[in-house]
Amino acid sequence: MKINLLIKRNPLLKATFLTFLLLLFITNVNATETTLSETWSLLEQEEKAIGFSFDRYLRTEEGYLYTSNGVLQLEILGGPAQKMNIYAELCVDEHYLAKAYKIITDLGGKQNQITGTLTDGQITIVTTGPDGKDFQSVFQPEETGSLYFKESFLNYIAETKGLLVGEKYTAKVWDYGSNSLSNFTFKVEEKATYQYQGEAVAVFSLIEEEPGQTTWLVSADGDVYYSYNPLQNLSARKVEKEEIPELSALSLDVLLVPGNIRITHPFRSLSSKIKVIWEDVDFADFNFTDNRQRLLDHTITATTHEALLEISKDQRDFSGRVTLPLTESKFAPYLADTRFIAPSLPEVKELVKTICGEEIDGWLVTQKILSWLYQNIQPEMIPQTLTTKEILVERKGKCAEYAILFTAMSRAAGLPTKIALGERYQDGVWVGHLWNEVWLGEWVAVDPSHNQLAPDALLLKFVDSPEVMGTQKVRMGLIGKLGIIIEDVSLAEEEKPAVTLHTGIQGQTYTNADYRCRLTIPKGYQLIETEEQGMLMLAVVNTTGPETQIVLLPFSVPEGTIGAQILSSRIPVLGQVLPGFILISQESGEINDYPAAIGTWTYEHGKTFKQQNWIIINNDCGYLFVFNSSTEVWNNYESDFAAIREGFEIVD
Structure with a gap:
């Protein structure tokens, strides 16, 4: 078997395709093509199976063809898991030099395709969007000469020179993920053994020295048994199709780092x-x-x-x-x-x-x-x-x-x-x-x-x-x-406020000095100040109706922010997170003369619930009210919700 690394070396096809849901295409082998190998690989993150790929390596009349069909299970920003399917192919000549490539993608039925052709010292890229329109760009590298894909250069070395311990191999490669040229260098580190299907297989350990840090375990004839990309913390190992388990979700990191101190503004x-x-x-x-x-x-x-x-x-x-x-x-x-x-x-x-x-x-x-x-x-x-x-x-x-x-x-x-x-x-x-x-x-x-x-x-x-x-x-x-x-x-220093506030709860009234606001609630409700993922949150708890919840979330925004924009950005996210989400309305209103953006929707959680968001923006401070109750009793609490809104004031 030969080296098929379209998905193994970079399961997300670089960050270019990091968050696309991709369409799985099944390729048929033409009469003029000969299948040299077929391999299943399991993709893992921290020992959790998050995807798999089926790779083919074929001999063609012009040279060689690599194809890869892959599936990834993604979790994006805490939302529901989504399947991402990938089809990619690389075409090289009989000397393993890059000739063309194709990536086909789909997101919710919207297809995207990227094709690249390498001829006469230039690379022509055509991107086709969901509307079927093409966008073409042409790259003319200053340096010309032998140009490989990473995958084909590894095959070239394995087949024509052989893998020798201690040797380094370097080539100019075209990175189809970033549309750029780079120097690719890997070193054959040592001989080792790898356990596969209960047998110890002799392999070479390859280490990428530039531009990345991927490692591979490869047999003498070029069969990849294992690879690991430390930058993405993703590994791929050769398996039989029957070994592929139910997939967990790959969490797409947004570089979220907790702050060591809290700064309100x-x-x-x-x-x-x-x-x-x-x-x-x-x-x-x-x-x-x-x-x-x-x-x-x-x-x-x-x-x-x-x-x-x-x-x-x-x-x-x-x-x-x-x-x-x-x-x-x-x-x-x-x-x-x-x-x-x-x-x-x-x-x-x-x-x-x-x-x-x-x-x-x-x-x-x-x-x-x-x-x-x-x-x-x-x-x-x-x-x-x-x-x-x-x-x-x-x-x-x-x-x-x-x-x-x-x-x-x-x-x-x-x-x-x-x-x-x-x-x-x-x-x-x-x-x-x-x-x-x-x-x-x-x-x-x-x-x-x-x-x-x-x-x-x-x-x-x-x-x-x-x-x-x-x-x-x-x-x-x-x-x-x-x-x-x-x-x-x-x-920046503020003008000293006319009224001095102290943050805290006194009876039925909550005051926040940082956000210059005060909330007084009716009897039958209790105030609880808490924190969620570093953000302050005030829960208004109904002491007799646990299905009814009210939350006030103060937050910071750049001056000039529009409340309706924040509401509109929340709705698609909630539509993914809340089961059975149905948007009822988006409108405008007021809370004590302050303009508010209002959104109302229902969702399912054992029964049907109704939720309403009110968002107020005042300078660089924002205030989000969330009213939540089952539809069965919503009307019984509407007067309480109105009283809570009337009890809110911004102390300028």
Whole structure:
């Protein structure tokens, strides 16, 4: 059997396909193709089976063909498990040199396809979206010559040279996940044995030295028995089809890190000192500096890195710094089309023209695009990463979609733009985040998803890149190996409030000094202050009706946040989490003259329940009320719900 690693070496086909639900395609062997091997592999994370793949290796008239059909069970942000099916194929010539590849994907019936052709020193990529429209990009590498896929280079060495202990092998390979060239080096570490089906099989241990850290156990004739990717903490081992068990869910990590202290209003932060602690990822892979962040110190022990950073909110006015478009060759990577970012699309150019008109000042163009994005793209925690074209159609997404579309629009205006990756602190936790940097005589950070021209001092940068995939090596490497400590932080001073508040519960009244609010509840209810995943929460408990619950959740937001946007982003998530979810209405209302976004729905949990969310935004403070009861008794409590809302006040 030969080396079939399309799924084994990277079960998610790089982060490009990390969160897609993919369609399983069954390939038929043509009369001119000969099957050389067929292999089943079980994919595991921490000894839990999270997927499997069926790989074929075939001889064709032109050379060789690798195909891989895979299934993954995914859990996205605590939501329900979803099956992800994968079909991929690689075509190589008789010398194992890369010729073409195809990846076909599907999410909820929406198919996506990527095909690549390598000819005459260039790589042509065609992406076909759910609408059937094609987007083509062409890569012309500066270096030409023998170009492999990782999979085919491993086969080439195993078949033509043989695996020799102590030897290193290097080749230029095309990474079809990130659409980029890289040097691939692996070393044959030692001979070993591997237990398979009760027998000890002689294998070679291979270690990838660049660009990743994958290890393989491979027989002399190229049969892969085991592989492990430490950056993703994923392994694959050869099995018989009958051994494949029921799958557990692969948890997609969003780099969630608990905060060491709680900061109520992070968006008011002006400066901070942050210690970052991590393992395994090389310090050289980071870029900790930008216009607002600098490295104070870096230490390393045998396995652990520590970096001390100072971050300051940069509130300078950059007007008049650059005139667009910028066309110098040094900016070419930051103006180009990439896998997800497409400034050359006619609809992007037309949109930028509509938004910016004749404006050519780089700072003012930045403001116009940032404002349009925040008002027209709906925040929603979708699992997949959308392309520019898809974002314009869907008009929704998480921080990645905001950053991608901002990059495409800014580049279309002639403004060099980067993607930045790091962590954002909010409500007691750090969460992985993407934002942007634009060239205004220097690289300047802006955060489209939070509508921040001058990001606060609790936005922590790790790395930047001209493309999304360029940030993912650091992201994947930090999973499960990251700690963040806030050593110092200073916040913008507020005017001294006219009324002094003290946080706590007195009888039927709850007061929160940080969020400047007070809630008085009717008799028959009890107040309980608690915490959930680092967020403060006030439970209003009905002492006689356990099926009825009320919760008040205060939270922090950037100024200018719209309550209706938050509500709209909650509904799709709840639609996945709550069984039998049915949306009844979205509307607006008021709580004591404060505008509120209101959502009402039902769900099933043994019986039918009704839930209503009310969201108020006041400056950088948000307040979420959740009213929940079975539909059988909902009407009996509506007057109580109204009384609780009337008992809420914001103390300005």
